[in-house]
Amino acid sequence: MTGLAGPRALTGTGVLTGVGVLARLALRRDRVLLPIWVYVIGILPVSFAVTFADLYPTAADRAEFARTSAGNATFMALYGPLSGSSLGELVVWRGGFIPVITGLISLLVVIRHTRTEEEAGRRELVGSTVVGRQAGLAAALVVTLAANLGLAVVTAAALSLRGLPVAGSVAAGLEYAAAGWIFAGVGAVAAQLTTSAGAARGIATVALAGSFAARVLGDHGGFTVPGGPGGSWEWLSWASPIGLVQRIGPYAATSGAERWWVLAVAAGLVAALVAAAVALSARRDLGAGLLPDRLGRAEAAPAFGSPLALTWRLHRGLLAGWLTGFALLGLVFGGVAAGVTDLVEDNPGLGDVFTRLGGRAGLIDAYLAAIMSILGMIAAGYAIQAVLRLRAEEAAGRAEPVLATAVSRPRWAASHLVFAALGPAAAMLLAGAVTGLVYGLTDGGVGRQTARGLGWAAAQLPAVALLAAIALALFGLLPRLWAMSWAVLAACLFIGLVGSGLNLSHWLLDLSPFTHTTHASGGSADPLPLASLCVLVLALAAVGLAGLRRRDIPTT
Amino acid sequence: MDEAIRAEGLVKTFGPTRALDGLDLRVRTGEVHGFLGPNGAGKSTTLRVLLGLMRADAGTVSLLGGDLWREATALHRRLAYVPGDVTLWPNLSGGEAIDLLGRLRGGLDRRRRAELLDRFDLDPRLKGRSYSKGNRQKVALVAAFASDVELLLLDEPTSGLDPLMEEQFRELVREEQRRDGRTVLLSSHILSEVEALCERVTIIRDGRAVESGTLAEMRHLTRTIVQADLTPAADAAATAAGLAAIPGVHDLATAGGRVSFEADEGALTPALSRLAAVGVRGLVSTPPTLEELFLRHYDRSGASGATTGAGAATGAAAGGERAEAGR
Numbered sequence: 001m002t003g004l005a006g007p008r009a010l011t012g013t014g015v016l017t018g019v020g021v022l023a024r025l026a027l028r029r030d031r032v033l034l035p036i037w038v039y040v041i042g043i044l045p046v047s048f049a050v051t052f053a054d055l056y057p058t059a060a061d062r063a064e065f066a067r068t069s070a071g072n073a074t075f076m077a078l079y080g081p082l083s084g085s086s087l088g089e090l091v092v093w094r095g096g097f098i099p100v101i102t103g104l105i106s107l108l109v110v111i112r113h114t115r116t117e118e119e120a121g122r123r124e125l126v127g128s129t130v131v132g133r134q135a136g137l138a139a140a141l142v143v144t145l146a147a148n149l150g151l152a153v154v155t156a157a158a159l160s161l162r163g164l165p166v167a168g169s170v171a172a173g174l175e176y177a178a179a180g181w182i183f184a185g186v187g188a189v190a191a192q193l194t195t196s197a198g199a200a201r202g203i204a205t206v207a208l209a210g211s212f213a214a215r216v217l218g219d220h221g222g223f224t225v226p227g228g229p230g231g232s233w234e235w236l237s238w239a240s241p242i243g244l245v246q247r248i249g250p251y252a253a254t255s256g257a258e259r260w261w262v263l264a265v266a267a268g269l270v271a272a273l274v275a276a277a278v279a280l281s282a283r284r285d286l287g288a289g290l291l292p293d294r295l296g297r298a299e300a301a302p303a304f305g306s307p308l309a310l311t312w313r314l315h316r317g318l319l320a321g322w323l324t325g326f327a328l329l330g331l332v333f334g335g336v337a338a339g340v341t342d343l344v345e346d347n348p349g350l351g352d353v354f355t356r357l358g359g360r361a362g363l364i365d366a367y368l369a370a371i372m373s374i375l376g377m378i379a380a381g382y383a384i385q386a387v388l389r390l391r392a393e394e395a396a397g398r399a400e401p402v403l404a405t406a407v408s409r410p411r412w413a414a415s416h417l418v419f420a421a422l423g424p425a426a427a428m429l430l431a432g433a434v435t436g437l438v439y440g441l442t443d444g445g446v447g448r449q450t451a452r453g454l455g456w457a458a459a460q461l462p463a464v465a466l467l468a469a470i471a472l473a474l475f476g477l478l479p480r481l482w483a484m485s486w487a488v489l490a491a492c493l494f495i496g497l498v499g500s501g502l503n504l505s506h507w508l509l510d511l512s513p514f515t516h517t518t519h520a521s522g523g524s525a526d527p528l529p530l531a532s533l534c535v536l537v538l539a540l541a542a543v544g545l546a547g548l549r550r551r552d553i554p555t556t
Numbered sequence: 557m558d559e560a561i562r563a564e565g566l567v568k569t570f571g572p573t574r575a576l577d578g579l580d581l582r583v584r585t586g587e588v589h590g591f592l593g594p595n596g597a598g599k600s601t602t603l604r605v606l607l608g609l610m611r612a613d614a615g616t617v618s619l620l621g622g623d624l625w626r627e628a629t630a631l632h633r634r635l636a637y638v639p640g641d642v643t644l645w646p647n648l649s650g651g652e653a654i655d656l657l658g659r660l661r662g663g664l665d666r667r668r669r670a671e672l673l674d675r676f677d678l679d680p681r682l683k684g685r686s687y688s689k690g691n692r693q694k695v696a697l698v699a700a701f702a703s704d705v706e707l708l709l710l711d712e713p714t715s716g717l718d719p720l721m722e723e724q725f726r727e728l729v730r731e732e733q734r735r736d737g738r739t740v741l742l743s744s745h746i747l748s749e750v751e752a753l754c755e756r757v758t759i760i761r762d763g764r765a766v767e768s769g770t771l772a773e774m775r776h777l778t779r780t781i782v783q784a785d786l787t788p789a790a791d792a793a794a795t796a797a798g799l800a801a802i803p804g805v806h807d808l809a810t811a812g813g814r815v816s817f818e819a820d821e822g823a824l825t826p827a828l829s830r831l832a833a834v835g836v837r838g839l840v841s842t843p844p845t846l847e848e849l850f851l852r853h854y855d856r857s858g859a860s861g862a863t864t865g866a867g868a869a870t871g872a873a874a875g876g877e878r879a880e881a882g883r
Binding site: 043097119191195196256294295296297299300304305306307309310313314396397398400401402403404405406408549551553554 | 628632633644652657661738
């Protein structure tokens with residue numbers, strides 16, 4: 001830290017003065033997390049290469065796998081279309097969700113170093129020193145763009161060393177980096193719009209989710225003949241940044257070569273987003289957003305006088321955002337499920353595979369189980385976020401004045417936990433109902449499919465509640481370690497998305513509650529795992545609340 | 557019940573730091589009690605322990621005759637608390653925050669609320685994130701003073717207020733003082749504020765109460781500064797040596813024919829007799845000030861009470877700050 005205020009910072013007087021110092025500050029603050037995500041995501045594709053080479057050693061094996069997987073609606077929704085059967089293409093296809101992850105991390109990092117700093121007032125402290133007015137934004141972007149470039153290098157090097165074609169490996173690395181760069185730009189723009197970092201994160205994440213949804217719809221609608229893109233909806237995939245970067249097509253043996261020009265389009269998009277963010281930032285005051293703050297009520301509404309009334313105000317925006325997002329995801333996944341029919345009919349060659357999976361109904365079941373388990377993990381993210389509002393209130397010093405009134409600690413906690421429990425449940429059930437409804441519209445059994453969709457969604461709720469309960473237990477007992485809740489969710493996501501592909505041993509897969517709810521939603525599993533999940537949830541919640549009753553507030 | 561707050565032997569540790577180290581605090585019902593101490597002395601921790609937000613590792617607390625840790629909500633109804641660092645909900649207006657806190661406590665006086673908003677010149681329609689530090693402080697003060705409670709716990713309530721608003725605050729405390737049975741515990745690091753408002757004072761340092769009593773009692777604890785010009789015939793060095801031998805004489809210095817020192821109350825008579833014996837041309841004595849006592853307690857290096865060079869420097873700086881605050 002000693003170099004931060006060195007004399008070099010004092011040279012120059014432009015809008016970018018001090019960008020190097022601020023970039024080093026950002027690197028210093030992210031010195032643990034940044035290298036971890038660059039490295040972990042960077043080598044993830046190699047782990048797929050190892051697994052695929054293990055499971056499908058010959059070209060014939062891989063061709064067979066590609067033939068049976070190309071028409072799988074679940075895979076298509078999650079990873080995108082599979083273009084060929086070379087090892088490289090399989091690896092890149094399997095890593096089709098990586099651009100979403102790099103995009104998400106990048107937008108979060110940019111907002112963390114821009115709007116969050118500004119909202120906390122630290123930007124003002126820094127801004128009063130010799131620092132140009134665009135330096136903060138520039139430093140956040142430089143760090144994020146460089147981290148993504150580092151990720152590209154790690155990916156390209158690791159895949160090349162594994163013996164895959166160098167050009168394709170470089171293209172794969174750049175695909176992931178390009179997604180990160182674009183959403184870093186999206187984050188930079190969102191950070192200029194609102195005064196609160198939370199709202200900025202919301203806007204940018206909605207943009208990412210929309211881009212993912214457009215990619216799913218575009219890939220699916222465009223997928224009229226298994227094995228090759230083409231069709232009326234395909235433009236949606238091109239319009240989506242996630243779909244766009246995937247169209248670089250690393251290791252694309254069938255189409256001849258990678259589409260390197262797509263990188264130029266992505267670079268243009270990044271440049272446009274950064275220019276927009278810079279222009280917006282130049283026009284506004286420190287601390288202000290482009291969307292203005294309105295005046296509030298001079299007196300509170302008569303009913304505004306209970307902890308629950310307060311938490312309704314604090315959680316309702318979050319709730320509305322998640323409900324909207326989950327309804328949209330339900331639309332997308334339901335639409336994809338409806339299309340599974342076409343896939344089966346268009347490709348009689350897959351008949352035996354489908355029969356093995358239990359026919360069309362079995363395929364839909366497998367698809368819905370996979371989709372709902374992923375939605376469950378996303379809903380768990382919401383649940384953790386809602387529980388951790390307690391910690392945010394405490395850390396910001398807003399819990400103290402409330403607890404110094406006639407509100408007991410359990411009542412205060414409960415007022416937040418209501419939303420942590422019911423919010424994710426409502427979002428899940430909504431997504432399940434919409435998925436079933438949309439699927440039922442093509443199937444003809446709207447009522448039956450909606451009920452089934454609700455059932456699928458409900459089966460995930462114990463696992464969602466478990467992650468919320470873990471967050472609550474941490475908050476009550478080990479409040480300093482609240483961030484571990486996210487690590488637990490990350491582990492579940494890792495097991496759920498990558499675990500089976502990595503041939504992890506069964507007991508490791510069983511550690512994730514979502515492994516059990518996925519099995520249970522198949523309808524055949526015994527109720528014991530679900531019952532024990534529920535007991536565990538109650539026990540952890542009780543432990544968390546007991547810890548909260550006994551501990552100091554605030555614990556810093 | 558004649559004691560609103562009685563805390564004995566409070567100990568609170570945070571990891572390696574001992575924030576409270578056997579603190580005793582007694583606040584009588586109906587008084588405005590000053591709780592003075594430098595930053596980091598343990599004032600906020602004490603208030604949090606009193607409120608039952610934090611649990612002391614050792615010691616006993618009785619507040620309004622009850623145990624806060626067990627009957628927190630019932631007792632909280634009867635008190636109002638203004639935290640040292642007020643943060644508001646960014647998406648709630650100031651008016652909503654005032655009403656919410658008041659209602660959570662069990663209701664607030666609408667007329668008084670309107671009057672207070674007016675006196676503090678506060679716009680209740682702004683959102684929490686738009687308020688400056690001083691205005692956030694005002695929101696918390698309005699919420700506290702508009703409640704009809706027996707006990708007010710105020711943690712450095714005037715930080716961030718401009719002098720005009722500070723005067724309003726003092727006026728409010730004086731009004732509370734005139735009402736029967738109202739107790740105020742006012743934590744502060746500004747002596748002038750406490751001098752102006754409080755009947756009794758507890759000075760806290762390093763988690764321990766170092767002085768407690770009325771302001772008049774405390775003045776007795778301070779030293780008189782004496783400066784004497786000796787007659788030319790007098791032997792300054794010998795006189796100084798004689799003075800230094802008297803217990804309770806501190807900071808003795810000689811320059812030419814001038815001797816200066818500080819004397820505790822009990823050392824004054826022997827010191828003056830000695831001066832009279834050698835003969836003085838001129839004598840200046842500066843009466844004891846609370847400021848000096850206060851700074852002696854603030855100064856960490858001068859543990860035994862001797863005013864060192866560093867202590868004098870801090871004294872000057874703090875004096876300047878005080879003058880500014882009182883303007």
